[in-house]
Amino acid sequence: MYRLVSKRWCHVFDGFNAMNAADVGKQMLAMKRKREQTRAKIVKSVDLEPKMLPEEESVNWGRNRPDQIEEMAKHVRVINEFITKEQEQEIDLIITSSLSDQPWESAHSDQLIRAYREIYVPKDGIEPLACLNTLYTDHPLTDYYHFLEYKPEGYVKPHLDNRSESNHVVIGLSLLDTRIMTLEPPARSEFSPVEIVLRPRSVYILTGPARHTWLHGIDYKEGTEAYLDSKLWYNGGVVVGSERKVRKCVVVRAAP
Numbered sequence: 001m002y003r004l005v006s007k008r009w010c011h012v013f014d015g016f017n018a019m020n021a022a023d024v025g026k027q028m029l030a031m032k033r034k035r036e037q038t039r040a041k042i043v044k045s046v047d048l049e050p051k052m053l054p055e056e057e058s059v060n061w062g063r064n065r066p067d068q069i070e071e072m073a074k075h076v077r078v079i080n081e082f083i084t085k086e087q088e089q090e091i092d093l094i095i096t097s098s099l100s101d102q103p104w105e106s107a108h109s110d111q112l113i114r115a116y117r118e119i120y121v122p123k124d125g126i127e128p129l130a131c132l133n134t135l136y137t138d139h140p141l142t143d144y145y146h147f148l149e150y151k152p153e154g155y156v157k158p159h160l161d162n163r164s165e166s167n168h169v170v171i172g173l174s175l176l177d178t179r180i181m182t183l184e185p186p187a188r189s190e191f192s193p194v195e196i197v198l199r200p201r202s203v204y205i206l207t208g209p210a211r212h213t214w215l216h217g218i219d220y221k222e223g224t225e226a227y228l229d230s231k232l233w234y235n236g237g238v239v240v241g242s243e244r245k246v247r248k249c250v251v252v253r254a255a256p
Contacts, residue, residue: 053178053197053232053239060195060235068191075208076183078196082203083131088175090128095147095175095248104151115154120144132171132252135205139168139254146251150179152244158184158217161253168254169207170216174198175248180234184215195234198249219244 054060058078061069083091102117122144123129133141161170179198183206185191191214196204198218206216219233232239 053234058197058199058202060197062192062194064192064194072191072194072210075206075210076194076196077205079203079205080199081201082173083201085201087128088201091173091250092175092248094126094128095149095250098147099149112157112159113154114156115151116148118146118148120146129173129250132173132203132250135171135203136169136207136254141169142253142255146253148249148251150247150249152246154247155220156216156218157220158182158215160212160215167256168211169205170211170254171252172198172204173250174200174202174204175250176200177245177247178232179218179244179247180232181216181218182220183210184217186213197234 058080059073059076061072064072098119098121099117102119104115104117105113106115123133126145129145132145177200181196181198181204183194183196185193194214198204210216232244
């Protein structure tokens with residue numbers, strides 16, 4: 001019996017030496033079955049029936065009752081085609097120029113965001129984005145724009161923003177590609193999760209509980225990312241023909 005450098009490994013190999021070949025085979029088979037069961041559990045959560053995005057509707061209210069939908073609709077607003085394609089191209093150039101020296105990050109320090117880069121830019125002089133500042137007037141907005149760019153495999157895990165850094169409202173302008181935002185209610189809530197279709201040139205506005213009580217994330221489904229990377233999720237399944245591309249966005253928040 002060879003003695004390896006580590007005593008720990010010596011004990012391991014001594015253990016294997018004491019086992020007969022049949023026992024080793026059973027142990028390896030059990031490990032393989034466990035891996036297959038884990039994968040099957042993950043894949044089972046995927047609805048194999050292809051999904052289609054609704055042509056007009058931008059919010060999937062899930063299993064919520066009409067009265068719950070009425071309440072949430074007060075705090076979740078989506079405006080499709082908020083800007084023109086020409087404006088989208090102009091804003092895209094501004095974002096690209098601003099991000100040119102920013103490195104791609106594999107993950108945020110708190111592990112909430114994957115495959116992205118970002119920068120905060122003062123609002124002064126960026127006229128093409130001035131329209132965003134008129135969407136919410138109940139509280140002063142921050143004096144900067146938050147530019148983000150995501151690779152196709154990028155996602156944002158469900159989270160709540162820090163109130164000490166922003167408050168009241170979050171406004172997001174989507175560019176170039178479609179994504180799905182999910183709003184998850186607090187634990188033991190009577191509400192069900194809600195999905196928002198973030199189409200290119202659309203704007204979403206979250207206020208009230210949608211801003212501060214419900215978790216919000218984009219294109220993240222826990223446990224399935226290894227099998228559905230770069231696919232678009234909607235209504236429990238993979239969208240027909242979906243292959244996520246690079247997405248850029250501009251985020252505006254209320255000042256603390």
